[in-house]
Amino acid sequence: MTTSPQPSTPLITELRQICGSANVLTHEDPATDLSPWEQDWRKRVKGRALAVVRPGNTSEVAAVVKACAAxxxxxxxxxxxxxxxxGGVPNGSGTQIVLSMTRMNAVRAIDPANLTITVEAxxxxxxxxxxxxxxxxxFPLSLGAEGSCTIGGNLGTNAGGTQVVRYGNTRELCLGLEVVNAQGDIWHGLSGLRKDNTGYDLRNLMIGSEGTLGIITAxxxxxxxQPAAQLTAWAAVPSMEAAVQLLGxxxxxxGPGLTGFEVMNQFALGLVDKHYPQLRVPxxxxxxxxxLLENSDSENEQHAxxxxxxxxxAALEQGYASDAVVAENLTQAKGLWHxxxxxxxxxxxxxxxxxxDISIPVSRIPAFVAExxxxxxxxxxxxxxxDFGHLGDGNLHYNVQAPEGADGQAFLREFEDKVNTWVxxxxxxxxxxxxxxxxxxxQKVNKLPLYKDPTALAMMRAVKKALDPQNLLNPGRVLGK
Amino acid sequence: MTTSPQPSTPLITELRQICGSANVLTHEDPATDLSPWEQDWRKRVKGRALAVVRPGNTSEVAAVVKACAAxxxxxxxxxxxxxxxxGGVPNGSGTQIVLSMTRMNAVRAIDPANLTITVEAxxxxxxxxxxxxxxxxxFPLSLGAEGSCTIGGNLGTNAGGTQVVRYGNTRELCLGLEVVNAQGDIWHGLSGLRKDNTGYDLRNLMIGSEGTLGIITAxxxxxxxQPAAQLTAWAAVPSMEAAVQLLGxxxxxxGPGLTGFEVMNQFALGLVDKHYPQLRVPxxxxxxxxxLLENSDSENEQHAxxxxxxxxxAALEQGYASDAVVAENLTQAKGLWHxxxxxxxxxxxxxxxxxxDISIPVSRIPAFVAExxxxxxxxxxxxxxxDFGHLGDGNLHYNVQAPEGADGQAFLREFEDKVNTWVxxxxxxxxxxxxxxxxxxxQKVNKLPLYKDPTALAMMRAVKKALDPQNLLNPGRVLGK
Structure with a gap:
């Protein structure tokens, strides 16, 4: 094994003192590969970090922020x-530190009578x-990356997923936060309270701010x-209008038993059938x-x-669906979700x-898709x-595939910007x-000024400047430079 | 009738031009009684307004704010x-205008397929x-003042009420806002979207800010x-611990059928029995x-x-309750709520x-009350x-009555501050x-620095200063001077 590399700057020395040398990784050690922290998930962007810092507790996060601010x-x-x-990888300048929260992964407490769980980010x-x-x-938040995403990231991006129609986004599932702000001060806001009207809603301000206003630590x-039973059904519907009527x-x-309502067009399902015929798309x-509908029941399976x-x-009778199946057992249900x-x-x-990844008021989706x-x-x-997505939330993943046989790269070069603008x-x-x-x-930072209400954007900028006057936290994300 | 009074200041003239003379009320007309706008609901404070201004639409609100800012x-x-x-009456200085939103009372739109309604503040x-x-x-928000409170006020104060255990506070019921900010600009944020991750959550920042960060106009x-059936029950429980167990x-x-869970102590019910014996407290x-429990059912009354x-x-068997009745009909149910x-x-x-009006994590309420x-x-x-309140939300109205036969005024003089501090x-x-x-x-503005996390308070002050640098909107409320 190589010996620990010499610290390159006073900041790195200080960060090693705060978190321990093993938890401050830099490019100086040639054996250390930082690309897991520098490469984004979809492998579109690779940045270069000054260091990857892995704090072990909230005090260390606060000390790291104070050191970086200085x-x-x-x-x-x-x-x-x-x-x-x-939103979570450094830019290419080599001057930003990545603050990796994965060592802070404890479940701190479960309070059954209060129906709450307190976890680290x-x-x-x-x-x-x-x-x-x-x-x-x-805990109803559920999404594709659940095996590797963290709750801190879910909160930072206000993640959605498949049960939003009943339980809401990550925002709606959160009752309290512990946050280190841009000054390195800790806000102890881990309330398990369902009602608290003592001032401004900093919790929701932090949620969805993508690490630009504060660092969520817990x-x-x-x-x-837990539902007593959960059933999944699959229905063929004659039009998007009918899908919206079926949703209603x-x-x-x-009522609140409806915990999932996904829509998929024929071409999307045809692709699954073509590339994964063993899945037997019905x-x-x-x-x-x-x-795809999911029904969660607090009584029992028979009732569900x-x-x-x-x-x-009723849907078949009223013409909202032309055919339907209910999964007979959990394996079949999982197969449909798969x-x-x-x-x-x-x-x-x-x-x-x-x-x-767009949303539209549910009532306007049929016209949007047709037009x-x-x-x-x-x-x-x-x-x-x-076209597919969470119709129950008005959320479509409205994706555009190159024409059959087209050169994909050439298609993207010619059409990506144009298609984004049209959509x-x-x-x-x-x-x-x-x-x-x-x-x-x-990714969308340059689009926001084109599509976001200008008054809202001005207020967002004012809030960012007020809470992070040094522009220290995830600069360039959400609001741009 | 008297003739219209002469405008006293250039601002009043301008406000009359914006909203029409009839909608700008001042003390100059001796026939005009401003006390309905100056006197607080509990009749503890009476302020004095420079004028009561009643805008008829959002553009007028924006123009009023610009004029007042100037x-x-x-x-x-x-x-x-x-x-x-x-939080909603002027101070005694005679220099503040009351912006009364009651003329803007239209239901602008109902969107059944999107499950939304758009209304003016x-x-x-x-x-x-x-x-x-x-x-x-x-629309599940329900509270004592519902016959006269406005949705703008409900949003401004993030009102709670009796169905929070299922549907959440006013905050959780809102999908979009139209707001006039302190600069007199209009944020057109009336989205009916259930998912929108394009930046900071200004909606929730405005909700609960008591008119200090912006003016909600719609x-x-x-x-x-609508539930197919709604039933109400009343149970005697042997202890607060048992009440919490019954809640669980x-x-x-x-499941989500539980739409109400209220607790009341014997002395509170004894007072009702004493002063309103005709209500026949069970x-x-x-x-x-x-x-008091409420069960809302999406099927039918028999199922409920x-x-x-x-x-x-089950509650009787497990000793969580010693006796219980279910209302036989709507009249009985209303009687129990009454x-x-x-x-x-x-x-x-x-x-x-x-x-x-306090909240505590539900699990800790028994110990809190006992101690x-x-x-x-x-x-x-x-x-x-x-002691009574919305146990399902951990919210108690924990009230302290003078000893029997005591002089109430003397009791308040001696004990009010002390009791507040103890509680x-x-x-x-x-x-x-x-x-x-x-x-x-x-009312609680001086208490906040004593009981709110100091980092949170500092961030709240920074946000206020950023969004309302002139301290124009409801100054002195929430954060003090």
Whole structure:
């Protein structure tokens, strides 16, 4: 093994004193590979860090921030580094430190009577889910990266996922935060309170700020009773209008039992069928859209099944669905979800594509999709639309696949910017958001001034300047330079 | 009738040009009584306004703010003026204008498929509830003042109420805002989106800021399916520990069907029985506490009743309750709620008292109540505790009644400050909040520095200064001078 490298700057020396030498990694040691912290998840951007710093507790985070503030060195907070908008990796300057939170991964406390769990920011989402389950509760946040993303990252980006229709985004699941601010002071806000009207809502200001206003070190999250039964159904629907009507009926019939409502177009499902035929996609061939519904029941499976079947019967009768199946058991249910989750991989197998994570008021989605599909078909002959997403939340992953046989790179060069503009202009026209659940990061930072209300943007800038006057925390993200 | 008074200042002239003379009321016209806007709801404070300004639309609000900013004249936004912490009336200086939002009371739109309703800030809560109901939906915010409070005030104070255990506070019911900021610019943020991660959460920053960061002019609120049935039960419980256990069981058995869980101590119910014997308080004589439970069901009354009865049977078996009744019909259910809501009036009938609106993690409430009751009994011989509130949210109205036969005024003089300090110190020790659902206003502004995390307070001050550098909006409230 090599000996510990000599510190290059007084700041690095100080950071090693704070966190221990083993927890401050730099490029000076040739044996140390920093690329896991420097490379973004989608492998689009690779930055260069001055150092990767891995604090072990909140006091160390505070000391690190104070040291960096004194040295005027920017800090990029990072969790599991699974972000999709380039918000958690350093830029290429070699002057920023990555503050990796993964050593702070403890479950600090579970309070069953208060229905809360308190965890450190670096706790992996799946471990948080497991701790809740072991205590007899449900922590409902669930998303593709749950095996490696951290709750701190989920909070920083206000992650969504598949159960938002019932439980809300990460924001709605949080009751309290512990935060180190840009001055290196600790805000002890780990309240498990459901009501607290003593001033401004700093908790929600921090959530979704992508590490630009403060560093979340721990959080108190809500727990829910585990459902007694959970059933999954799959329905063929004749149009997007019908899908929206089915959603309304499901809200009415299942009330809060409706915990998932996903929509997928025929082409998306065809890609799954083509690249993963073993998954046996049901009902997709004769219909433009399929939906996946989940029903969680606080009583028992029989009750859930009879409710679910009654809903689907009514939907068939009213023409909102043309065919439907309810999974007979957990394996079948998981199989249906697996099909839904395989769309992203199937797209990648098929070739390069342009992704969007947009939201639109549910009522306007049918018109949005019809108009925007038609616009793109006109402008990009042969374009193939991979439309899917969380219809229950008005959130579409509205993705654009190159025409069959096209050179993917050439397609992106010619069309990526144009397609983004066409789609985002339509989103704005329909009162939607150009980032539903992934955030802004670096990727959409130049789009925000074009699509965000200018008064809101001015207020955001004022808040950033007030809380981080040195522009120390994740500079350039969300608001740009 | 008198003729229109002459404008006293260039600002008043300008405000009359903006809103029309009839909508700018001043003391110069002796026939005009401004006390409805100057006197706080609990009649503890009467201010004096420079003028009461009643804008008719958002552009007028923006113009009023610009005019006031130019004249450096503070603005106190006001809705139904039902606030409990002196946050919506002017101070006594005669230099502040009251911006009364009650003329802006339109329901702008209902979007059934998106489950949203967009209303102006001055819409009375009861009218909003009625508009939702007429469209076949539920708007679940419900509180004592609903016949006169406005949704703008509910948002400004993040009002709670009786269904928070299921639907959350006003904050959780809001999807978008239209706001005039301190510069007189309009933020068009009336999104009906359930997911929008394009930057900082200004919506929640405005909600609960009591008009000190911006003026809410309209809001898009969530709608819910109406429950198919709603049942109310009343149970005698042997201890606060048992009440907390019953709450846990109710969460587990009813899941999201649990829409209300109120607790009341024997003395509180005894006061209702004494002053309103016609209300026939059930089960209170042999038990220290009673709870009121509400179960909302998306199926039908029979289903709700069998679930509810099974819950109460299990509670009796496990000793969490000693006796229980389920209301047989709506009249009986309303009667039970009426008893709960009559506690405040019965207290007033009994004499002067010291009120607290506190929250504590649910798990710690039994110990808090036991310790704090004992502390007060030691310090104030003969003290009578009126303990009741929304146990499901950890929110207690922990009120202190003068000893029997005591002179109420003398009691307040001697004990009010001391009792507040004893109670708030205990709240802090138990990780609670000194204002759960009423806000800070002027009443608790001096308490905040004693009980709020200092880092949070510093960040709040920075945000206020950034967004309202002139200290124009409701100055002195929330953060003091």
């Amino acid at each position: 040295a005027n060195t920017p800090i990029v907070p990072q969790g599991g580094n699974t972000g999709l908008v380039v 670096g706790c992996v989402l799946q471990n948080l889910q497991a701790a809740a389950e072991a205590a007899g509760f449900l 959080a108190t999250m809500k727990l829910y009773p 009926l499901a809200h009415q019939r299942l 009902l997709w061939q004769g219909t433009p859209w399929c939906v 099944r009879s409710q679910f079947e009654a809903l689907l019967e 099909i839904r989750e395989s769309i992203t991989m199937a797209q990648a197998q098929e070739g390069l594509n342009i992704k969007h 925007t599909d038609a616009l793109l078909a006109r402008e990009v002959p042969g374009v193939r639309m991979v 985002f202009d339509q989103v704005k026209r329909f009162g939607g958001s150009i980032s539903a659940e992934h955030g802004v990061g670096e | 004249a450096n004249t503070p603005i106190v936004p006001q809705g139904g003026n039902t606030g409990l912490v002196v 001055g819409c009375v809560l009861q009218n909003l509830q009625a508009a939702a109901e007429a469209a076949g939906f539920l 809001a898009t609120m969530k709608l819910y399916p 069981l109710a969460h587990q058995r009813l 089960l209170w004589q042999g038990t220290p506490w009673c709870v 009743r069998s679930q509810f009865e099974a819950l109460l049977e 008893i709960r809501e009559s506690i405040t009036m019965a207290q007033a009938q009994e004499g002067l008292n010291i009120k607290h 704090t009751d004992a502390l007060l009994a030691r310090e104030v011989p003969g003290v009578r505790m009126v 708030f110190d205990q709240v802090k020790r138990f990780g609670g909040s000194i204002s759960a659902e009423h806000g800070v206003g002027e």
